[in-house]
Amino acid sequence: MTGPMDRRTFLKRATQVGVGALVVGTGAGIAAELLVERARRPWDASFFPPPGRPRVAVVRAASYDADLERIVLDGLEAVGADIAGRTVVLKPNFVEYEPGAAINTDPRLIAATVLAMRRLGAAEVTVAEGPGHRRDTQFVVQSSGLLESLHDVDTRFVDLNSAALVARPLHSSFTDLHELWLPQPILDADIVVSMPKMKTHHWAGVTLSLKNCFGCVPGRVYGWPKNVLHWAGLTEAIVDVSAAVRPHLQIVDGIVGMQGNGPIQGTPMKAGLLVFGADPVATDVTAARLMGFDPTRVPSIAETARFLGQGDPERIEQVGEDVERSAVDFATLPQFQGMKVGGKPGAGVDAGPA
Amino acid sequence: MVQNRANASDNARMSAGLFRRAAARLSAARSDGGFGPRPGLAAEPEPTALAAIALGDDDARRWLAEHQRPDGGFALVAGDVVSDAATALGALALPPGQAREGALDHVVTHQAQRLPANPASPHDPSLRGWGWTPDTFGWVEPTAHAVLALQVMRPSAAGPLADGLAVLADRECEGGGWNYGNRVILGVDLPPYAQTTAVALIALQGAQPELFARGLSALDRLWRAERQGGLSLAMALAAFRLAGEPAAEEVERALDAELERTALLDDAVTLAWAAIGAGPGLDAIQRPA
Numbered sequence: 001m002t003g004p005m006d007r008r009t010f011l012k013r014a015t016q017v018g019v020g021a022l023v024v025g026t027g028a029g030i031a032a033e034l035l036v037e038r039a040r041r042p043w044d045a046s047f048f049p050p051p052g053r054p055r056v057a058v059v060r061a062a063s064y065d066a067d068l069e070r071i072v073l074d075g076l077e078a079v080g081a082d083i084a085g086r087t088v089v090l091k092p093n094f095v096e097y098e099p100g101a102a103i104n105t106d107p108r109l110i111a112a113t114v115l116a117m118r119r120l121g122a123a124e125v126t127v128a129e130g131p132g133h134r135r136d137t138q139f140v141v142q143s144s145g146l147l148e149s150l151h152d153v154d155t156r157f158v159d160l161n162s163a164a165l166v167a168r169p170l171h172s173s174f175t176d177l178h179e180l181w182l183p184q185p186i187l188d189a190d191i192v193v194s195m196p197k198m199k200t201h202h203w204a205g206v207t208l209s210l211k212n213c214f215g216c217v218p219g220r221v222y223g224w225p226k227n228v229l230h231w232a233g234l235t236e237a238i239v240d241v242s243a244a245v246r247p248h249l250q251i252v253d254g255i256v257g258m259q260g261n262g263p264i265q266g267t268p269m270k271a272g273l274l275v276f277g278a279d280p281v282a283t284d285v286t287a288a289r290l291m292g293f294d295p296t297r298v299p300s301i302a303e304t305a306r307f308l309g310q311g312d313p314e315r316i317e318q319v320g321e322d323v324e325r326s327a328v329d330f331a332t333l334p335q336f337q338g339m340k341v342g343g344k345p346g347a348g349v350d351a352g353p354a
Numbered sequence: 355m356v357q358n359r360a361n362a363s364d365n366a367r368m369s370a371g372l373f374r375r376a377a378a379r380l381s382a383a384r385s386d387g388g389f390g391p392r393p394g395l396a397a398e399p400e401p402t403a404l405a406a407i408a409l410g411d412d413d414a415r416r417w418l419a420e421h422q423r424p425d426g427g428f429a430l431v432a433g434d435v436v437s438d439a440a441t442a443l444g445a446l447a448l449p450p451g452q453a454r455e456g457a458l459d460h461v462v463t464h465q466a467q468r469l470p471a472n473p474a475s476p477h478d479p480s481l482r483g484w485g486w487t488p489d490t491f492g493w494v495e496p497t498a499h500a501v502l503a504l505q506v507m508r509p510s511a512a513g514p515l516a517d518g519l520a521v522l523a524d525r526e527c528e529g530g531g532w533n534y535g536n537r538v539i540l541g542v543d544l545p546p547y548a549q550t551t552a553v554a555l556i557a558l559q560g561a562q563p564e565l566f567a568r569g570l571s572a573l574d575r576l577w578r579a580e581r582q583g584g585l586s587l588a589m590a591l592a593a594f595r596l597a598g599e600p601a602a603e604e605v606e607r608a609l610d611a612e613l614e615r616t617a618l619l620d621d622a623v624t625l626a627w628a629a630i631g632a633g634p635g636l637d638a639i640q641r642p643a
């Protein structure tokens with residue numbers, strides 16, 4: 001139980017206590033391990049049909065005081081969201097709350113999305129989250145103003161950390177988890193909408209609609225802060241969890257995002273953008289590009305692009321704002337400079353399998 | 355039954371009221387003899403153990419005894435993931451006997467992994483503490499539960515107990531109080547939180563007096579900033595009550611208001627901690643003099 005760890009195990013587990021920076025510069029050996037691993041195809045292809053040419057919409061929204069209901073409605077229609085008669089669960093990011101910090105999906109955007117979904121004919125809309133950092137869900141959702149906003153639009157909140165659970169086998173095996181216990185409300189929904197904040201992340205580079213799926217994994221089984229997932233390898237867990245949740249739609253809140261030491265201690269970054277999509281990989285590819293990242297260098301996006309969705313920008317139908325002209329340079333921690341567009345490949349990118 | 359040992363008679367009356375309200379709400383989570391994490395869900399170890407402590411509930415104790423694993427632990431098992439962090443709480447809930455001793459044996463023999471030192475997240479690599487799941491890193495909350503159980507019921511487990519106390523000292527945030535498991539990440543001091551600070555104080559109960567005093571001071575500041583959190587308030591109430599701190603009265607009023615306004619989101623763990631903080635269950639987790 002307490003024997004020496006091999007190199008790969010150590011690299012995975014290093015992130016559990018936040019030692020990702022340790023592996024920077026350990027370079028070629030780990031890169032070689034990853035190249036060997038990339039020859040594997042750790043997923044069941046019968047569950048993941050080849051991606052098509054998904055549409056992703058980039059829409060400007062100058063502030064949270066804009067007509068967000070109209071903007072969201074237009075964004076959803078632009079990506080062909082078929083909502084009529086469906087039950088919808090909005091899964092925002094409420095990992096933590098700090099006054100004045102841009103940690104969470106803004107409650108005004110969530111409330112506007114509830115209203116937009118209803119206008120599109122949704123049979124039912126609920127908002128669900130299992131905070132990944134705070135165990136006290138009530139503190140996060142009350143202090144942030146989420147519950148009040150949901151009350152205003154007469155919508156129910158579900159705490160995914162204490163919801164009923166169902167075991168689901170994984171159809172990808174980047175981790176050794178084999179199965180996940182996922183909340184019934186997520187599995188029962190016709191439409192799950194991943195609504196992340198556009199943020200940098202101090203272990204993963206960025207956190208967008210794929211990483212946001214961590215909030216579907218219950219803390220009472222997997223610990224706080226979703227400890228088992230970090231222990232299983234952060235990149236691998238992002239891939240397996242997002243492949244299990246497979247959010248049908250994505251709305252990325254980049255009106256005010258977070259840069260630097262995200263996902264909690266970074267600084268606000270006004271990008272004035274919302275990203276809409278129906279393919280989580282394509283959406284994250286687009287959002288990462290808008291943040292000034294090269295998505296092929298973000299391990300979780302690069303790996304999911306192999307099987308879960310469309311990772312090739314040339315095969316993503318971009319509508320709305322032009323991605324390159326709209327891109328905003330989100331500052332990163334030094335170890336992630338190599339993930340940025342124009343960053344020197346390998347410079348600090350090597351977070352190994354973490 | 356519902357009398358709290360608070361000093362002032364007004365406070366005792368208020369405690370009785372809060373206890374009754376929290377206990378009534380908690381009862382809605384009863385399921386198959388135990389307690390689910392919220393009403394309508396199957397019983398699980400953590401809410402059942404806390405409810406057993408809070409309510410002195412024999413059915414809940416029986417559920418625990420019937421669901422104890424052969425290794426003495428109480429766990430949610432999800433495939434290969436065994437979440438056994440509720441074992442220490444189970445031990446606190448059980449009456450004296452073989453089942454309780456088995457749970458304590460499990461606590462003593464299932465400590466966390468040691469991880470190498472690293473300046474990005476400084477911690478003492480010689481220490482272990484307890485994790486949420488076997489063979490993972492030690493975190494403040496599961497470590498605090500284990501320290502509490504050992505302090506109350508098996509102080510003879512000197513090695514693991516000293517390790518747990520040292521982990522709590524090692525992970526103390528700058529200025530006092532606790533975050534989830536680390537005090538610094540990538541050179542940035544992490545802030546303490548009310549809930550994690552409260553659980554550490556509940557475990558310490560005066561052990562390591564300077565550490566404890568800094569934690570109490572931090573909690574007195576933190577709960578005011580985090581007063582919209584039901585679990586934070588409930589655990590702060592228990593921590594202050596155990597310490598005999600007058601702040602308990604103010605926390606209790608805030609908690610009662612939240613219970614009235616939000617039903618604490620019907621979260622059984624939160625309701626159970628509220629009932630423990632306001633009721634006789636506090637005696638079950640009090641460190642012997």
